[in-house]
Amino acid sequence: MTNDTLIYSKEVAQARAQGRPIVALESTIITHGMPFPQNVETARTVEDDVREGGAVPATIAILKGRIHIGLEPEELDALGQAQDVMKLSRADLAACLALGRDGATTVAATMICAEMAGISVFATGGIGGVHRGAETSFDISADLHELAQTPVTVVGAGAKAILDLPKTVEVLETLGVPVIAYGQDQIPAFWSRESGLTAPLRMDSAAQIAASHKMRVQLGLRGGQLVTNPIPADAEIPRAEIVPVIEEALAAAAAQNISAKEVTPFLLARIFEQTEGRSLDANIALVRNNARLAAQIAAALL
Structure with missing residues (x-):
């Protein structure tokens, strides 16, 4: 895994540096679960629930062939409105990265990426x-x-x-x-x-x-x-x-x-x-x- 394949949001990078607890969140609920803007509003609410619980949320998604561990606000907005987003499990995660596509992680793919990030x-x-x-x-x-x-x-x-x-x-x-x-x-x-x-x-x-x-x-x-x-x-x-x-x-x-x-x-x-x-x-x-x-x-x- 190269350094430029795994991208951490500012909040998650800071949490890693400080040794704070981090919780991974999937992204299929954003792309395949409900319509915009309810999908983004729900994702933000869930992230806030993690913060209120004393941990840092890391919503995981693939953007332009890179694994993002945590999404910046503008990235979350864009994902919530994106078209033709791949729904990823173990079988198609590597292909999405290789093709430079956008992808939303299911339970399996989120687990894989979370382990890579030490979550x-x-x-x-x-x-x-x-x-x-x-x-x-x-x-x-x-x-x-x-x-x-x-x-x-x-x-x-x-x-x-x-x-x-x-x-x-x-x-x-x-x-x-x-x-x-x-x-x-x-x-x-x-x-x-x-x-x-x-x-x-x-x-x-x-x-x-x-x-x-x-x-x-x-x-x-x-x-x-x-x-x-x-x-x-x-x-x-x-x-x-x-x-x-x-x-x-x-x-x-x-x-x-x-x-x-x-x-x-x-x-x-x-x-x-x-x-x-x-x-x-x-x-x-x-x-x-x-x-x-x-x-x-x-x-x-x-």
Whole structure:
């Protein structure tokens, strides 16, 4: 990695020099998650949540073939309005750099870039996972394998609830990824605080999570940790309410022969319509909640 490939924002560079805690943030929520200017406003709000938690935010994106660890205000504005931005995972990160393109990082790509920059904690909304019908489609997110090999603690509200959650948990177990429920015994289900699935591990403080991260490093264990942080109670859409909406959206996708990469955007748009926007409000609330917990974990790692 050459010095001119990895670019640090002024705020992140200063934090590195001072030894302050840093939290990585992904950029697909900016380019593929919501329209401008709401996308930029949300990104700035999440960055402020990290700062209020005592850490420095590092929103990660690829701009003109360079990995940016933290975005300057004008760069964030430009990314929020950019067209033809690549959505990057492990498979296409190098190609984006080689071609000098702009790219937004998914969970997997953000983890890779965070490790390059020496950042150990990453806050996101929810991870990808095993898609429903994966036994015939073999559609499994690269996020799961990234968690098994890249030593970053990822804070999210579980896997996205449109996925096959039991199979996602099984794959994570097979890959040896610690799945930690924060403050409760059940794994949360993104928009809902409960999934009906008992968590393999439970931890009740940022200090415990940080200690587990340090112990994995000391033991030489590969991979990271998944911290599943339940959405705040006042923002959740209860499981009994959201499950029928998800099932209806899945049925609509099947009826319209929606497949491959088009499935997730279709489902999220359909659920947004059926919940009259509540799903997006909940999404923003859970991302902010994850950012605050991630800041506490990053601080506890020092």
